[in-house]
Amino acid sequence: MLLAVDIRKTFQSAERRFTLDVAFKATSQRVVLFGPSGAGKSLTLQAIAGLLRPDEGSITLHGNALFDSARGVDLKPQARKLAYLFQDYALFPHLNVRQNIGFGLQQGWLNPRKRITHPQIDYWLDALELKSVAGNHPAQLSGGQKQRVALARALVAQPQALLLDEPFSALDSALRQRMRRELSDLQTRLDIPMVLITHDPDDVAAFGDQVVQVSDGCVREDHPFAGYVRSEP
Amino acid sequence: MQQAWIPLLLSLKVAGWATALNLVFGVAAAFGLSRWRSGARDVVDSLLMLPLVMPPTVLGYYLLVLLGRRGVIGGWLDRFDIQLVFTWQGAVIASTVVAFPLVLKSARAAFEAVDPQLERAARTLGVSETAVFFRVTLPLAARGILAGGLLAFARALGEFGATLMIAGNLPGRTQTLSVAVYSAVQAGDDSTANFLVLVTSVTCVAILLLAGRLVPQHTLLKSG
Numbered sequence: 534m535l536l537a538v539d540i541r542k543t544f545q546s547a548e549r550r551f552t553l554d555v556a557f558k559a560t561s562q563r564v565v566l567f568g569p570s571g572a573g574k575s576l577t578l579q580a581i582a583g584l585l586r587p588d589e590g591s592i593t594l595h596g597n598a599l600f601d602s603a604r605g606v607d608l609k610p611q612a613r614k615l616a617y618l619f620q621d622y623a624l625f626p627h628l629n630v631r632q633n634i635g636f637g638l639q640q641g642w643l644n645p646r647k648r649i650t651h652p653q654i655d656y657w658l659d660a661l662e663l664k665s666v667a668g669n670h671p672a673q674l675s676g677g678q679k680q681r682v683a684l685a686r687a688l689v690a691q692p693q694a695l696l697l698d699e700p701f702s703a704l705d706s707a708l709r710q711r712m713r714r715e716l717s718d719l720q721t722r723l724d725i726p727m728v729l730i731t732h733d734p735d736d737v738a739a740f741g742d743q744v745v746q747v748s749d750g751c752v753r754e755d756h757p758f759a760g761y762v763r764s765e766p
Numbered sequence: 767m768q769q770a771w772i773p774l775l776l777s778l779k780v781a782g783w784a785t786a787l788n789l790v791f792g793v794a795a796a797f798g799l800s801r802w803r804s805g806a807r808d809v810v811d812s813l814l815m816l817p818l819v820m821p822p823t824v825l826g827y828y829l830l831v832l833l834g835r836r837g838v839i840g841g842w843l844d845r846f847d848i849q850l851v852f853t854w855q856g857a858v859i860a861s862t863v864v865a866f867p868l869v870l871k872s873a874r875a876a877f878e879a880v881d882p883q884l885e886r887a888a889r890t891l892g893v894s895e896t897a898v899f900f901r902v903t904l905p906l907a908a909r910g911i912l913a914g915g916l917l918a919f920a921r922a923l924g925e926f927g928a929t930l931m932i933a934g935n936l937p938g939r940t941q942t943l944s945v946a947v948y949s950a951v952q953a954g955d956d957s958t959a960n961f962l963v964l965v966t967s968v969t970c971v972a973i974l975l976l977a978g979r980l981v982p983q984h985t986l987l988k989s990g
Contacts, residue, residue, distance in 0.1 A: 584886050610889040623887035627905045637891030642900040690892060 540590035568747035583610035616687030624671035657685035773946035781922035784861035792869030800877035826931025857933035861922035876910025
């Protein structure tokens with residue numbers, strides 16, 4: 534993957550002012566943005582996905598500009614072909630597992646039918662062991678199942694890259710280990726580039742082929758992972 | 767007694783149309799307000815909520831001024847030979863205006879309760895903005911909107927003041943249920959009045975029960 538991010542954005546409110554100033558070049562297939570919460574990791578990921586518009590700068594993926602303030606390029610999130618895994622999974626509560634996974638396969642103003650069949654949906658139901666819960670709604674799923682559904686939904690449209698926002702923080706530690714392994718295997722199998730943001734050093738150890746450290750809205754270091762630094766109290 | 771059904775049917779027709787119109791315009795306005803980030807929003811919101819606090823007769827007077835033959839809108843419509851004063855369509859407009867805030871308030875609360883993360887998720891999955899609205903936002907707000915629609919229907923069914931001002935009290939043509947009750951009492955026709963009051967009460971209680979059932983389930987569904 535070649536993802537180049539170089540963006541700035543200032544948030545101004547009555548109480549505080551926060552400046553996001555992030556620049557890094559991702560060259561490996563697995564990149565981790567690592568830093569404490571509130572450092573601007575999520576904002577960076579949202580900017581890459583097109584959910585947040587930077588004040589200036591550029592975002593390039595595989596040589597194509599997703600955003601470039603100088604040239605007036607700002608692709609809509611719909612056009613970026615990036616899979617985004619939300620921290621709390623953001624599954625559609627009114628749709629069952631099948632409909633959630635098939636959501637992006639169907640354009641138009643109507644949701645997929647309850648019993649929608651599509652080779653891609655069946656493939657992912659099978660691959661992620663979701664067949665038995667295909668007709669269930671998100672409220673009836675366990676944490677691990679929710680994450681698998683969110684992954685399947687994001688991957689079904691064959692995106693260019695996978696963006697993950699604290700993917701394991703909502704899981705208990707035993708499940709966290711297992712889902713890390715599953716995600717790692719899946720990434721290897723699909724050979725899809727991924728950017729993962731986390732504040733958990735264990736995620737860095739598992740996925741950090743390249744680590745970008747973010748703190749206070751700035752990139753502090755961009756280097757191959759060589760141990761993490763605990764922030765001083 | 768046979769004649770008692772005529773105002774009931776007229777009321778149902780008027781309230782039905784008023785509700786349908788509000789489900790379009792009230793929901794559209796509610797969605798706009800819920801997404802609009804500007805200082806002017808509160809002013810517009812207050813203006814749109816005015817019908818809730820203004821006396822219906824005052825509203826009716828405003829409508830008469832606007833829609834009457836010499837009114838701004840009425841004068842223009844008159845050129846196409848369309849008259850709203852003393853017609854059941856005029857009653858529909860009166861009921862729509864009076865019930866509008868009820869749909870606006872419920873629908874806006876429902877839209878604001880929809881997790882924006884879900885809309886973002888839909889965008890990253892490649893569906894258009896219109897599809898995001900119809901496939902995510904609207905279904906998740908549907909129960910709240912429906913509850914507002916039922917309240918609006920009940921309010922429109924009971925509309926008296928504004929309707930009387932603009933549509934009058936023409937038996938069989940513009941005499942709605944609540945106006946008929948008033949007329950029956952004025953005329954000393956107690957049996958008709960009793961019957962009409964009973965029908966109105968039963969209908970209103972049924973609607974409120976239905977609305978009450980819809981709202982808590984909405985919050986249940988959200989916690990998914």
